[in-house]
Amino acid sequence: MKILALETSAKSVSAAVAEDGVILAAAYQNNGLTHSRTLMPLVDSMLCNASLTLDDIDLIAVAHGPGSFTGLRIGVSAAKGLAWAKGLPCCGVSTLEAMARGVSDFDGLIVCAMDARRQQIYHALFRSENGQLTRLCDDCAIGLEELVDHLRRLPQPKLVVGDGAQLCYDHLTAAGISCRLASPDHRFQNAAGAALAAADMARTGHTCTAQELQPVYLRLSQAERERLAKGLSLTE
Incomplete structure (x- = not known):
């Protein structure tokens, strides 16, 4: 099983492909540009350099939190889009567990x-x-x-x-x-760890659909905290 993993939870952005516990390809960028601008070109370049296409991928993984709220939304949205386009299962991996894998x-x-x-x-x-x-x-x-x-x-x-x-x-x-x-x-998040963690999750059946994949924030956003401070509901 070939797994494409994305990591956008902090300042850096990275992607990796793993198969049978081995990292086949990896790419990393930390140049201050926004993840929305850099993620997909990074993925495309990595796959091309490894002589792979999305048709070779069996599962999409993403570090889905905790981390930067904006970064997580970008990574999860990209993973959902890739999975939907190819009808692939997904894995949402703890950003922290991905670190430990490394x-x-x-x-x-x-x-x-x-x-x-x-x-x-x-x-x-x-x-x-x-x-x-x-x-x-x-x-x-x-x-x-x-x-x-x-x-x-x-x-x-x-x-x-x-x-x-x-x-x-x-x-x-x-x-x-x-x-x-x-x-x-x-000391920086990396998609290689997310790919390896996703392999274990897939082996034990812990995958989800693109629709089910969601970011995990752990705490409220600044806007949500401000609403609560004003006595407003988060669902209004």
């Missing part, structure tokens, strides 16, 4: 962290052993002090990954918690 050769705890702003991070925790990941908590938006309190009770070796890794590493080490900071190439 460092699953590390034995210990993988602390996934995305900068969520407002003194919070998007976080998930995984145990990695012999290349196998076990999820230890659901994706969540938490404060740094809460993360410190949680990790202080866990003695295993820790690796911090994601675009919030440096922020978390500085905070954790200042609190006396021993951890390692992932290399720079593992």
Whole structure:
């Protein structure tokens, strides 16, 4: 099964194709241009360079959150469009789990962290052993002090990954918690991890239709928070 994965949850944009747990092609861009402008040309170029077309793809995967609300909408909309056009199944992959896939050769705890702003991070925790990941908590938006309190009770070796890794590493080490900071190439979201995670999901039947695929935001948008602050309904 060939899987095309998209990743637009943060500043960078990437795409990858995987088959049987092997990355066949990957492309990455972080030049400040909008995802709506760069994503599809990036996908087309990657497929062309790999001598592939959409007719070769069996499943469309996308990192569907958490992350930038605008970025997630662009990635999910693109995935839905590609899947609808070819009648393909989809996989919505946790952005945080996709990060962990990229460092699953590390034995210990993988602390996934995305900068969520407002003194919070998007976080998930995984145990990695012999290349196998076990999820230890659901994706969540938490404060740094809460993360410190949680990790202080866990003695295993820790690796911090994601675009919030440096922020978390500085905070954790200042609190006396021993951890390692992932290399720079593992501090940005990447579609390769989403492709590998989607392969496992597909094997266990966890796919969806294009219509069912939706972004996962974890918290309200700024506009929604403002409506609630004014006492207005989110559905009006």
